[in-house]
Amino acid sequence: MTLASPGAASQDAASQVAGSERPDTPGAGREPGARATSRGPWVTALRKLLQDRAAVASLAALVLIVLCTLAAPLYATRVSETDPFTSNLSGSVVVDGETVDVIQADTGGLGLGTTPIGPTWTGHYFMGADGQGRDVMARLLYGGQNSLVIAGGATVITLVAAAVVGIVAGFFGGIVDAVLSRLLDVLWAFPVYLLAISLSIVTIGRGLVLGPVTISSSSLLLPIVIIGIIYVPYVARPIRGQVLQLKRSEFVLAATGLGVPRHRILVTDILPNVATTLIVFAPLMMALNMITESALSFLSIGVQSPAASWGTIIEDGQGLLYTRPWVAIAPGIAIVLTVLALNVLGDGVRDALDPKAKLRVRKGR
Amino acid sequence: MIRVVLARLGQMAFVMAGISILVFLIFFATPGTDPAARIAGRNAAPEVLAAVRHDFGFDQPLAVQYVLLMKRLFVTGDLTSFVNRGQKVVPSILQAVPVTMSLVVGAALVWVVASVAVGTLACVWRGTVVDKALMILGLIGISMPVFWVGEVANLITQSRYHDTWLFSWVPGLGYVPLTQDPVGWFKALVIPWVALAILFVGLYGRVLRASLVEAYGEDFIRTARAKGLGEGRILFRHALRTSMVTFVSMFGLDFGLLVGGGALLTEVVFGLQGVGYLTYNALQNLDLPVIMATVMYASFFVVASNAAVDLIYAALDPRVRLARA
């Protein structure tokens, strides 16, 4: 799956970010007075990002997608007027003045099966119903909320955990580094889907009990934590490398030589650089997490019924693929659009924060 | 070189041990869960539960449980499923391996050829519409969930356009053994190969283009021009050859990951009864022994192939070879 992409891309991005940003250090003798303008690089980066038309368009698209999913309750109550979380096997709906059953008996074959109503392209059942007579459009909007929340939440967990692990391992070195690095090695070699499956299968039935904290099996926290954990090595390893590189860089050595305390070096030199890397990673990791969430939900170990996510709707639509393809196709399109926007935005962010990569791109043009 | 190999093999053994412990802990020591009940399956009879407790040594310390599990997985290979009573887990995994291999090897072939073509063309025509179009297509390819691609492919080739000349040759979903019917094998796998390869074509095409463009900025390309070499030779023997180092190392990792379970979603969508499908079925039945075994075998395969990649990498890039020796 996309497993290779964060690994390959990340190390690349990290090393470039590491090389490009050189914060001023007291006494390092670099650009006197640079401290006053230390927000300079961020402002420059933001300005650069805003000049990138593709990135801005992606950002706009993402905002639009988020707004749409936030409007889900509005849509369910005002437009579709059905509850997207309870089955509606015997209901009916008025389309073009005719009353149509939501779940229709098959006319062909033995007439034993049933087929849900197809897209009406009007308010009720805009995209038709799923196998249980639920409005696909409404579920799509609600599912989008879940998909975005999981992808976003998992990204936060990954980045925070990776930053902590990477900085601790890189900065303190020694035995701490050795232990953490070996642990990361093991996790890294573990195929992510298998790790996610293992973690899901043991927690899915009864949830997770950690002392006083109980996470119920239907909670969104479960997929968030699982997806967040499995990608930690992908970000932590490059960050550790970056911190090591920074630690050996001339300006940090100079600061150390001048007796600047370690915690100050950490705050003034290491953290800003790691922050840059994390920002570069954020949209790309979120894109990856979207795909992972949909895959786990498709395997029925992500979001649990009756809640929806784009992945579960695709799974719902699998059985209806040849009769009512929209059920499976629509959430897929939603995923592709969101992930595409995140990837384009991620490229833009990387270009903006990482002048070296920009140079490389220019060279090609 | 021998020292490099030995060191790498030692590292591999370490990671394998680490993974086996990690898997063991996830399955046997996750707080708030009863592993015996999980292994026995849903609504298991008390006597089955008791048998499981005894079999896996749940009355004994964790270390003993670990050794017992490893023995049953890798030495005696007699781990049995309790959901499908009496199904020996290890043999059924070995049976599924050829299916997964057929899928992954074919897809790998497709994606290597296609992505080298995409990356090279985009680099040769860099800055043009062709380049931009290829890169955007690549990005779209990266952004599509593979199981959804598979479903769309099925919709088109199995249902909507199956009766047209274009897709009438596509057989129903499922696997045909290569030894029985090579043509049928090929027909059954072409669509899954392409579906699985799309993501990687996008990914590798983009990476290759980037590293080719980077290579073209290197001094040695200027030297090659100064030597009076033809553009074709410069592209293939110098730029592409140096870019191949990253490409091959990425390929090895992804190939390992796919064989080790990454192809699971593709297998499910196309009804190919490979290792991934086995895992999927076990997931649906909450058949823990099967999941444990597939996870363990697959991760070991991935670790082994990672080690192989590193060694190939060393052989491919003389700088690495020297640095490690």
Added chain:
Amino acid sequence: MPDPVAEPLLRVENLCVSFRSERGMLRAVENLSFALQPGEILSVVGESGSGKSLTSLAVMGLIDDPNAVLTGSIRYKGRELMGLSRRALREVRGAEIAMIFQDPMSAMTPVYTIGWQIAEQVRAHSGLTKRQARARAVELLGEMGMPNPELQVDRFPHQLSGGMRQRAMIAMALSCNPSLLIADEPTTALDVTVQAQILRLLEQLRRHHGSSIVFITHDMGVVAEIADRVMVMYAGKVVERGPKPDVFARPAHPYTVGLLDSIPPMAGEKPHRLPAIPGAPPSIASRPTGCPFGPRCAHHHDACRIDPPLFALGRQDVSCHLVPEGAAA
């Protein structure tokens, strides 16, 4: 003016290299002219950004930036190279005109042995078999003073020392007996002792093979050792050119004077502080009007608002208003 009867090996006339950019055309090299006789070593001296490397790349037809615009004429053995087809240019490159670069590490493809790379060039311009080409590579490496060439031939660039790498690079450049060798700062990245060895090697080549050499450097000390003639460049222009002894004995342009003053004297009293030219060379985008060296020049005066042409002064040509004013430095 060079003798019109004897056609020089290389004659560059009115060469201009400009780049299209967002801020309009940027002229990197302006109206450059020079001639090179067979067997002659011409040193092109200048700071980075003076256009000396671009000039050499232009001669090789190696400027492939789509935004670059080249005008003027480059005649090699009487044949116009400018506007030559890629194929025709390829036959000249490597076989007739060869080039060596500053950093042999990055200038050689890292994944092939030096022998492979030398053989590749040999085979590109001759019908030799692989085996013969390899034998030729061994022979060349030996000629370049590499110990155990049979062994070294199978080594990768990163396995050699800097000096050995540059020898391999020179061996490759000379593999097809070119009449003209362009050396772009070939000794800059090397230790001083190795530098001397490479210079001696280049001298020998000229003596044994009669090749002409265009030697690009920023180091006046190196110029003093190797050059027959000197061409000093500043901000894309020739500011002074002439036979080495003349230029060194009587530098006429204030910039040349500054360059020569910055060499520590070999004998006599050590100066307290080496004189330096104040300021920095102008960037390509912000070149001053009038004399480009004006802002840094101690002799700056009203006449300098007009860009000076090259004035003849003995055997030298100098682009400075002081020459016609009879007050040359």
